[in-house]
Amino acid sequence: MLLSVARALKADWPSCDGECPEILLTTQKAEALETLRNKAAGVCRVAMSPADLPDTLERFLKEVNPAALVLGENELWPGYVEAMNRHCKKPAVALVSGRVRKLAPGVSLDDLGFVTLQSDGGNWKLLDWTRDVTAPKSSAGEFAAPKDNPLIDVALVSFHKEELAAFGALVSAAASAGKSVVLAPRRLEEAELFREFLLSQKKIALDWPAVQKGSVTIVNRFGLVPEILRSCGVAVVGGSFVANPGIHDFWEPLREGVKTFVGPFSKGAEEAVSDLVSRGVVARISCAGDVGSDWWNVALDPAVAQACLQEEREKILNSYERLLKFLLATV
Structure with missing residues (x-):
């Protein structure tokens, strides 16, 4: 999902405010590293996520010097938020497509600069399809028809x-x-x-x-x-x-x-x-x-499914535009 966000920012940033800053995408899955690097070629760098430990995060922030941090879904790690808020002069952490049921001790949504939840902001795994950046559809938001004889x-x-x-x-x-x-x-x-x-x-x-x-x-x-x-x-x-x-x-x-x-x-x-x-x-x-x-x-009913997808698309587009504005004002 965050690779889709990186693609979107890479495509939209120049038209807003010149060249897009370098993007580093991190993953906790070692088995996904090579696949992500291949898919992210020309878009962003890919690395393993640092452990949520104070010393590790401080070394990571010193080396990378990020201007903002975008977290996806349920990856609201307490150490990440605290370390970034110390590193930056103003809240620079965004949570997109969040699935937050219970916040970890010491974490408040007030500590974040931007929050959009799946319940009202859409599931951002559909972002590529929503924007028609890489999805194999003839137009943004097009709905694939059911298969008659699927393999x-x-x-x-x-x-x-x-x-x-x-x-x-x-x-x-x-x-x-x-x-x-x-x-x-x-x-x-x-x-x-x-x-x-x-x-x-x-x-x-x-x-x-x-x-x-x-x-x-x-x-x-x-x-x-x-x-x-x-x-x-x-x-x-x-x-x-x-x-x-x-x-x-x-x-x-x-x-x-x-x-x-x-x-x-x-x-x-x-x-x-x-x-x-x-x-x-x-x-x-x-x-x-x-x-x-x-x-x-x-x-x-495929027709009702299409209507639901279009509703989801509108939510995602609205949330993404707000994220872009937040990052342009932060970075």
């Missing part, structure tokens, strides 16, 4: 090992019905655990990019979810079959015209998910242990 029947996206029971029930029904299934684990190191589970259930487990009816393909490389969603008919969003850590991106499959399912939990996006379910845009699987033999056979 992948069912995609299980960003599943955690704690969701193994739900995974087993969903896969068992789909594979038994001759559906092609693809699993993209949230953490690549958990891919082997899912494979062992499938083999214990006498299911066929393949490696990506092999896809076959009645079998389950396991993705073991980072950054392939967009490609998978462009080729699938049904997506089930991980993080929604356990109470923690929270539901993952349900807007991306909707944007691609994919019939989208979530589990009983939606931590961090309860209001948005409840609204989408009530409007018939997203289907909710209430009981992971009893999904039904044709759980994917639910009628959802």
Whole structure:
């Protein structure tokens, strides 16, 4: 998501105030570093995030000397905010697309210079699509049509090992019905655990990019979810079959015209998910242990999904324009 923000700032800054300052994108995921560097070429530098420790942060700030810090979603680390507020003369920390349920001790939103929350400011993972910077659509905000004959029947996206029971029930029904299934684990190191589970259930487990009816393909490389969603008919969003850590991106499959399912939990996006379910845009699987033999056979209205996406687009554009103004005034 923050790479999308970097792309947008890189594109829009020159027209506002001359050359865009250098952008450094950091990640906590070592396995994502190479992929991000390739995707960020010509846009920004990429490095591992410093640990949220006073001495480490002080060394990092001294070396990088940032004029502002943009945090995404639930990455409101107390040490980052405190260190940046000491480093800068005025509040220079922005939180975008925040999923804030409970602030850490010592942290106040008043310590930030800019805040936009998913509940009222939109999910910024749609920023590329919203601005049409890199999204493969003919115009900004265009909605992809549902696929008639998708290569992948069912995609299980960003599943955690704690969701193994739900995974087993969903896969068992789909594979038994001759559906092609693809699993993209949230953490690549958990891919082997899912494979062992499938083999214990006498299911066929393949490696990506092999896809076959009645079998389950396991993705073991980072950054392939967009490609998978462009080729699938049904997506089930991980993080929604356990109470923690929270539901993952349900807007991306909707944007691609994919019939989208979530589990009983939606931590961090309860209001948005409840609204989408009530409007018939997203289907909710209430009981992971009893999904039904044709759980994917639910009628959802693409036209209503498109209307919801357009509403989300307007929120994101408004929030992004406010972020740009904040950074222009801060840097």
